[in-house]
Amino acid sequence: MPEGQGADGPKPGRPASRDDLPLDAGEGALHDPGDCAPGHIGAGAPENASRQSGGSAVGLSDSGVSDSVLPEYVLPDFGLSEPPFPEADLPDAGRIAARISDPQASSSHPDAALPDHVARAMHGLLAGTVPLRLGVAVSGGGDSVALMLVLHGWAQAHGVALHVATVDHGLRAAAAQEAAFVARLAADLGLPCAVLRWTQGGAARGNLQGAARAARYRLLGAWAQAAGLSHVALGHTQDDQAETFLMRLARGSGVDGLSCMAAARQAQGVVWLRPLLEVPRAALRDHLSARGVGWVDDPSNDDTRFDRVRARQALAALAPLGLDAAGLAQTAARMARARGALAQTAFAAAEGMLRLDRGDVLLDRAALMALPDDLRDRLLAHALCVVGNTPYRPRLAALHRLCDRLAAGQGDTLHGARILCGAQLRITREWQAVRAAVAAPGQRWDGRWQVAAPAGAGPWEVRALGPAGLALCPEWRATGLPRPSLIAGPAIWRDARLIAAPLAGLGENWRIFTTETESDVRARLLSH
């Protein structure tokens, strides 16, 4: 038996999400519904795929797709002289195209509802505006393989160019072969496929799985931008949603957390779509099995060390109580609606009480404290996230401690921000959080500041002004900005020499500005 092949054959049920599991937990197994014989991933045949599409090997760094436009079809170079596994071990990807383009084959099958459901979901998510091109992220697991298949039909029907990408995290021995498996499926459908490699996995410390997930989204986002894709579809299912709901419940999440995954979300310049959020995992597997299409099974998905695997097991145990995936996913959807309503209300409240002042967020303290607790928390957390340059909200307990201090007229520091308490709350960056931050010309400093240099400025870099820099700015009091805002703000340096500190009134010809306007900051309340 080849290395990594399961002795018991393919396991029913779905692997745990890679969003929750380490990626080094073993080899994948192949589901080939044709004969139900699991095999080691034999997708290889890189020569075949290369020949079909003229692909070449490309490694992408963690920083994303660099300057060059991605080739339409990118395959890893295994350095192998022949396919690593015999053709017989491969899923019958070649049959996909014929079946999916045959409406008879589709409508005569009991799961013909899936394409219709996805079409309706896509219509709703795209609000009637169909993009010219669409990306789909395919891991090789059953969910995303089914998504690719169904979207292929949808894209053909709507004249949309579908582009596939798969990420090879390079953390498991089988990863490259799994990527090649996806590439081959895509090639058999006539779809361009990019294999994106995470080249810095070996250097990742701590939460490897979290780092891999973040890298995956960075790579996919960079790929989408380079390939001109405004939308990328992901294969999260109703079961993923229900598992997430249970895990969030265990953490005591409120409305926002229990909303779970959004069906559409904008991040990294891309709209991420999840058209399968109402589709049970089993329906996707059935869809593939009925068409004789295989998928990759990641054995780490059965590893009970991970929350998601345990949540899945708990879900099965809860079924007799009527607590099933469909019910939990429905509650998550209701939470998402409630969250949307709260976000709208917070946005409306922000109109009257939130302002942006040279990077600081100002909140009218009396108006803020008069709001219902949830709205107050929402606005305050938002301001902290904006200034602290993070998408993650502070913990609720910490936020409530801050509110207590503000109610008592005291300031505090939280979440990389400093809160100065007056009639106006001024939320500014905490100097300690940025004192080591450096940006070269053209780069953003602290994720949100940009500098326009005068012509012939010579070499420079951006660093925090700091107390020593402020001492070199005799006019700083005239700016109206408080000392904490200025020392944590950006300044232009050449080695140890302060060149300019526009916020502190030094350096006439330099301009410094945040990339977000006040209305951008308010509008972001709606997208969380």
Ligand SMILES: Nc1ncnc2c1ncn2[C@@H]1O[C@H](COP(=O)(O)OP(=O)(O)OP(=O)(O)O)[C@@H](O)[C@H]1O
């Ligand atoms: N390595 C990867 N390459 C490309 N896309 C990925 C990768 N891993 C996950 N995704 C995308 O994120 C979605 C959710 O990830 P998750 O970890 O739940 O998937 P999976 O268990 O690896 O596979 P699947 O969801 O396809 O069964 C996938 O359906 C897919 O769209």
